Amino acid sequence: MMTWVRERMEATGSTRAVGLMRILLAALIASRWAGELMPVWHQEWWYWVLALFFYPAVTCMFFGIYSRWSTGLTAVVVAVMVWGFGWYGGVHDWIHHHTHLLMHATLLIALTPNGRSFSFDRWRAVGRAERDGTPVPAEIGPLWAVSLLAVQVSAVYFYSAIDKTTLRFLSGDHLRGIFAVHYTGSEAVEVPGFGVILLIGAVAVVALEYALPFALFVRRWQWFLFPLGLLFHGMLYILLPVGTFTCTMLTLYLAYAHPDDVHSFVDRLLKSP
Amino acid sequence: MRVQSSDWIWRVRAGVFALLFLWLNLGPVWVQLLGGRSSALARPWRMYSGVGQEVCLVQYQTPDGTLLNRRKLLGFHGNIIRNKQLLLRTVLATREEALRICKMPENKGIDLRVTAHCSVRNRFHLALDPSVVLCP
Numbered sequence: 001m002m003t004w005v006r007e008r009m010e011a012t013g014s015t016r017a018v019g020l021m022r023i024l025l026a027a028l029i030a031s032r033w034a035g036e037l038m039p040v041w042h043q044e045w046w047y048w049v050l051a052l053f054f055y056p057a058v059t060c061m062f063f064g065i066y067s068r069w070s071t072g073l074t075a076v077v078v079a080v081m082v083w084g085f086g087w088y089g090g091v092h093d094w095i096h097h098h099t100h101l102l103m104h105a106t107l108l109i110a111l112t113p114n115g116r117s118f119s120f121d122r123w124r125a126v127g128r129a130e131r132d133g134t135p136v137p138a139e140i141g142p143l144w145a146v147s148l149l150a151v152q153v154s155a156v157y158f159y160s161a162i163d164k165t166t167l168r169f170l171s172g173d174h175l176r177g178i179f180a181v182h183y184t185g186s187e188a189v190e191v192p193g194f195g196v197i198l199l200i201g202a203v204a205v206v207a208l209e210y211a212l213p214f215a216l217f218v219r220r221w222q223w224f225l226f227p228l229g230l231l232f233h234g235m236l237y238i239l240l241p242v243g244t245f246t247c248t249m250l251t252l253y254l255a256y257a258h259p260d261d262v263h264s265f266v267d268r269l270l271k272s273p
Numbered sequence: 274m275r276v277q278s279s280d281w282i283w284r285v286r287a288g289v290f291a292l293l294f295l296w297l298n299l300g301p302v303w304v305q306l307l308g309g310r311s312s313a314l315a316r317p318w319r320m321y322s323g324v325g326q327e328v329c330l331v332q333y334q335t336p337d338g339t340l341l342n343r344r345k346l347l348g349f350h351g352n353i354i355r356n357k358q359l360l361l362r363t364v365l366a367t368r369e370e371a372l373r374i375c376k377m378p379e380n381k382g383i384d385l386r387v388t389a390h391c392s393v394r395n396r397f398h399l400a401l402d403p404s405v406v407l408c409p
Binding site: 005008009010082083086087088097100104108111142144145147148151152155156159160162163164167168171173174175176177178179180181182183184185186187188189190240242245 | 283286287289290291293294297298301302305306312313316317318319320321322324325326328329330331332343355356357358359360361388390392396397
């Protein structure tokens with residue numbers, strides 16, 4: 001365990017994965033709150049003050065303008081919204097699990113050198129190097145905080161699996177109730193084998209949620225676990241109203257990927273003839 | 274594991290890493306395993322655990338066992354309806370819906386029966402069986 005921690009502390013590598021996560025998280029934050037925070041919807045001045053910080057911070061985070069600062073400011077703004085407005089201001093829509101996950105992810109990504117790739121900061125750095133005739137700075141930085149993003153995703157899976165380890169979930173009855181709420185509206189489903197499908201589905205979900213938090217760290221298994229996770233979350237996204245949760249989880253999968261793998265993947269994508 | 278005393282950045286990182294690692298994990302442990310209250314800092318990961326806990330699944334029928342279309346009984350003839358309009362959460366709500374059906378002019382004289390399974394904390398139990406006469 002200590003070896004693992006030590007390795008994480010000293011980890012340096014390509015910043016492309018954190019750059020991509022910065023962009024995707026900014027887009028997710030905007031999709032969750034940008035419409036809701038428009039001044040036209042609020043009469044209270046404190047919402048206007050919030051908007052005054054929110055829009056510039058998220059925009060700069062997205063484009064990577066003064067990335068460390070803008071990501072940090074976005075993290076503070078989102079924390080004020082979730083903790084301040086949500087928990088203490090009674091805005092209950094802002095304290096769902098998907099908003100908490102977004103907040104945690106933004107706080108953690110702010111601790112990474114996320115502006116060294118795919119950013120306005122990078123564009124300026126390359127321009128400066130060309131002007132001065134110096135080598136273009138490498139897209140490398142300390143990645144100790146990236147592991148925490150992976151730990152966050154693993155925690156979501158693991159504690160969610162613990163919550164589901166009950167007879168009522170594993171029997172399929174909980175899924176039957178969810179199905180009724182969202183699809184059939186109290187009409188009994190008379191399809192043969194429906195109960196067995198629910199039972200298999202429930203057991204499969206719990207097994208997957210116990211396996212993913214640990215298995216996703218194993219590099220040689222990621223080639224099939226990433227698509228499996230994509231399929232799992234994709235199904236949830238289509239079948240249930242989960243908000244930004246699915247996209248946030250999939251964005252954070254980049255924290256499990258080895259930085260070199262992400263770097264060479266992007267190199268391959270950008271390879272010109 | 275030895276740390277150079279001059280390597281203060283390493284120490285700060287390790288401290289922040291440890292604190293955040295604990296925060297990410299102790300919140301769910303506190304709420305989900307130790308029974309503490311959910312709070313701003315202690316966040317459990319219980320997605321959808323509250324959805325579908327109180328639901329009744331019903332199938333209307335006649336005394337001879339002929340199954341009846343609930344939507345037609347309620348007067349939703351081809352209308353676009355939301356699931357929530359068809360959602361019954363308790364046995365009482367099921368009985369009230371049955372009474373409403375009985376009182377509708379188009380269902381006059383109907384001998385309505387139902388098989389209703391209702392969930393209590395997500396376990397479904399038979400709450401009403403066809404032996405119960407629903408229309409007075």
